[in-house]
Amino acid sequence: MALKHLAGACALGLTSFALSAPAASAFCGFYVAKADTDLFNDASKVVLVRDDERTVITMASDYRGDANEFAMVVPVVDIPLREQINVANPALVDHLDEYTAPRLVEYYDENPCEMRYRRDMVAMSAPPEPVMESAMMEEAEDLGVTIEAEYEVGEYDILILSAEESDGLITWLNQNEYRIPDGAEEVVDAYLKRGMKFFVAKVNLERHDGSSMLRPIQVAYEDDNFMLPIRLGTVNAEGKQELFVFAITREGRVETTNYRTVKLPSNMDVPIFVKDEFGEFYKAMFEHQTEKENGKAVFMEYAWDMSWCDPCAANPLSRSELRELGVMWLDEGPQNDIQPMPRPGIRPGPQPVDAFVTRLHVRYDGESFPEDLNFQVTGDRENYQGRYVLRHPWRGDYGQCEEAGQYAETLVSRWDTEAESLAKLTGWELEEIKQKMADGGFSASAVGVSEPKPKKNWWQRLWGN
């Protein structure tokens, strides 16, 4: 089911969120920031909960315009009953987004002169923080459009439409103020020929509380095909579309079967200034990595057992939140037999849950993603996260002891590596990065290492002359 707003200029940005309080983690680093997905304009967020053929889709929009202008058109395989449709609390999807977001952690170097006596750092752990008129029908019939069902769910008026011809359906939709862009006929036709129906939703202003936020629509259905139709979204696309898919399963990671899934580069040391512009960094990195894959890859940004996180960008979701998102197996079968990972320092969820989340990020258009996204659930439970590391240097008198002098030298080469990896990740100019670092006091001259220090040859280092 593709989430695509076809009305007006529906901005589907992702919600912003306040940074949660920094918490200590098992990495001995402090989690400092998560990437603000608000950066991506026109992004859709879709949560797919899948167990065998049972599926719950939650389609979230961050539409903040005139509610009157909002419309959603999604191809569906079957005619859902009223009980299969629900509206969810938008905070649920936001929480999931925060929990899975790429994260920044920071470490502080110790005084190198004291390091000799230093015992191994002990991991610290933090406790969990706490309808319709008859005229419309007739009109529909004339156009070969059948209204299979109509529901009022929350603030939405929902229709399930089937049609013989795409032309009739598109005419009907346009007459009823679903502005279907030109060029949609072929795509609509292809879905109709596959026997699919159309799920269309509009906001009923009488039932809308006037808040700027529209709640996500959820549909529960059963289908052997695990896919997400994205093609309608490519029809009127002005530029590329941004899509986040959060897939929750029992077994493990979810991957696309008809497009390459790629891990977003992770676990890199980056310069300290990235802390202030983490959003920009994430955006530039995603853009650069997409280009490297010729725009044809689906990026995996997070894959993790939902019982815990380390470091946590947000608390794991509670059982009730998961249930609301559609995790239908939580109350089935034996309970409480899953133990949280017995590792120190991790932040366990409120209760251990048998759920694994995969966060996929796609930037697509009709050219790079001609086909709908097909998924498969794999048994791979290897945890992966987008995590970037800041290492704060120790500042002091580098002439204090021999170790301090050596430390200053390692700092210089460390900063060079950080600058290079940042350039590689984001495509930013290496010289600009180095200049920015120097401005912040992260350069050879700032730590009193003479610059430019010629690198010693290995034989010079060998005998120390």
Next chain:
Amino acid sequence: MYALFRPHLVCFLRDMGLRTNATRLFRAVNQDARHWQILALSGLFCISFVTSDFSARPFALIAAIIGAMSAQLIGTVWMNARKEERRATSGSYWRGSSLEAGAVGWLADFQWKSALITSLSLSILLRANSLWFWLAAGFIAISAKFLVRYHGKHIFNPACIGIVTVSLIGGSAAWVSPGQWGQAPIFAAFAIGFAALVLSSAKRLDIALGFLVGFAAMLFGRAFYLGDPIAIPIHQLQSGALLVFAFFMITDPRSTPDSRIARILFAFAVAALAAWLSWEHHLRGAMLYALAALALLSPVLDRVLPARRFEWTSKKETSNGPETSRGGLRPRPHIVRA
């Protein structure tokens, strides 16, 4: 096709003044068609390993090799023992049995090359969350080769039946990852696959092309029917699984029909069933299921359209005691001592 330009290739190498080493190397590799397949599959394995985040893994390959080789070992010893028994009971006085030569005799005709090809295919196509799955797949694959036979010819393609069995048993714990090849790697891989097939004298280009043409026709036909842009079937054809399947799996001469017409019919049938399974039942490794299911058709086609049986042989030596087309042993000279 290969036969057409093989002499030229050798002459070319000779002309290049590379008579000694290059031609010798070429000839050594060219002695057995399976050498080319092993080289090509190793290349594909490396491409996958280097370019994909969810790639073929060396440990998986090792596990598959252990599974496949142990089954091959057991199977070879069993076959040799059976041959020996048949000889003994056939009333033949001939006692120059291979088994008398000890371990070498027991292991006569140990087809390690075929087992290696199967292991490579398994590690390229199959993904699982435990190494046991590759081990099991390798073992099942080769065991099926020895156990499921009809008229002396094995019915299932080993790698195919190995993957299908473990993914049916393992559920989501074992899966096929068809979409993890980038665009550049896929073209390189297609080139390697094609080259290997042309170079190997297995003479099975017909079935690979038959399948690819049949499958492409289905995809384009469907796109035409649905009114889809041409980009969709083109995108669907760029699949690593499709490539390994077409060039290295369905081309297996030992589990496909003997006559050319029958092979092409067989290829079309597999293409049609694969397309139907993926459209109607949304199976992700549809081709493999299609081939496994239709393998039973191969003996029928052999009966209807008989032809000469293919044998894996090195060009230098013929295999020990080849079986007749009926699966029986060729009669040995009956020597009666005075």
